[in-house]
Amino acid sequence: MGQGQAEKMAMVLAVLLLSVLSCGKAEEKTKLVNGIVNGTVDLEPGNSILERYQQIKWFYNHTQQILKKQKGKSAHYNNKYFQNKTKLFENGTLRITRLRKEDSSEYKIIVEDAKGQEIPIMIQLNIYDPVPKPRVNVTSLKKTKGGCSVTLKCSVSIPDVTYTWYKDDKKCNDSKLNGDLVLSLTSESNIMYNCTVCNSASCNTESIYYRGDCQWQDRNTASSTLRLAADSAVTLGILLLLHNLL
Numbered sequence: 001m002g003q004g005q006a007e008k009m010a011m012v013l014a015v016l017l018l019s020v021l022s023c024g025k026a027e028e029k030t031k032l033v034n035g036i037v038n039g040t041v042d043l044e045p046g047n048s049i050l051e052r053y054q055q056i057k058w059f060y061n062h063t064q065q066i067l068k069k070q071k072g073k074s075a076h077y078n079n080k081y082f083q084n085k086t087k088l089f090e091n092g093t094l095r096i097t098r099l100r101k102e103d104s105s106e107y108k109i110i111v112e113d114a115k116g117q118e119i120p121i122m123i124q125l126n127i128y129d130p131v132p133k134p135r136v137n138v139t140s141l142k143k144t145k146g147g148c149s150v151t152l153k154c155s156v157s158i159p160d161v162t163y164t165w166y167k168d169d170k171k172c173n174d175s176k177l178n179g180d181l182v183l184s185l186t187s188e189s190n191i192m193y194n195c196t197v198c199n200s201a202s203c204n205t206e207s208i209y210y211r212g213d214c215q216w217q218d219r220n221t222a223s224s225t226l227r228l229a230a231d232s233a234v235t236l237g238i239l240l241l242l243h244n245l246l
Helices: 003-027 048-052 219-245
Strands: 031-036 041-043 055-060 064-070 086-088 094-096 105-112 118-128 135-144 147-155 162-167 180-185 191-198 203-212 215-218
Touching: 031 041, 041 118, 064 086, 135 203, 135 215, 147 162, 147 191, 147 203, 203 219
Parallel strands: 031 118
Antiparallel strands: 041 094, 055 064, 055 105, 086 094, 105 118, 135 147, 147 180, 162 191, 191 203, 203 215
8 A cells, every 4th residue: 555545544544533533422412401499300311222222320410320220120229319309211311309409410321222332411400499579669760741760670589580571562672681671651551561580490570560640550559459440340330230229
């Protein structure tokens, strides 16, 4: 073999080696799963090779083995903590219940096929606090000529959240990341503003109502007003009925 042919052969082998390494790395790509405290998540390997597996092993934080299962047999747990709060499905999916912040970690399932080849699949699990009901307050209220200038303040007690304001069902483009919504209103009335707060695992919403002329009502006040109006209508109806009877 000449020097030119040898160089070509070396290049071909290098390309094949890179292809093999790339395939290996693709198998190890980490999936992302989010959950909330006291909730439930399913860690799904999602790989067709699981249909042909002979043995699987689940690990927490890479090194702590949760369980080992041979196909057709019951799972053997190595960790009592997870044994009391997990369920393993035949396709390799690991369900974790009663989630805690400490359950956040990178999980690994090692799939062994009939030829003894092992394929690792990584899943990063992040656990968040559920988003509580937001608090909505009216600040910087100023009555202007023919309108109202106001800042609506939306807040929650947990960090790492995003705020989105809606006017009725339409998103407000001028809402700020800190939960503030600055408005200059003129002839509007009977409008509902919704503040939706989300983290990576959950969302929650609170509403406030603009009645016109710089008058605002929160959800509870608005509900009370509606109940009062309904009660008044019923009372008026009864009085009219009694009047007609008499």
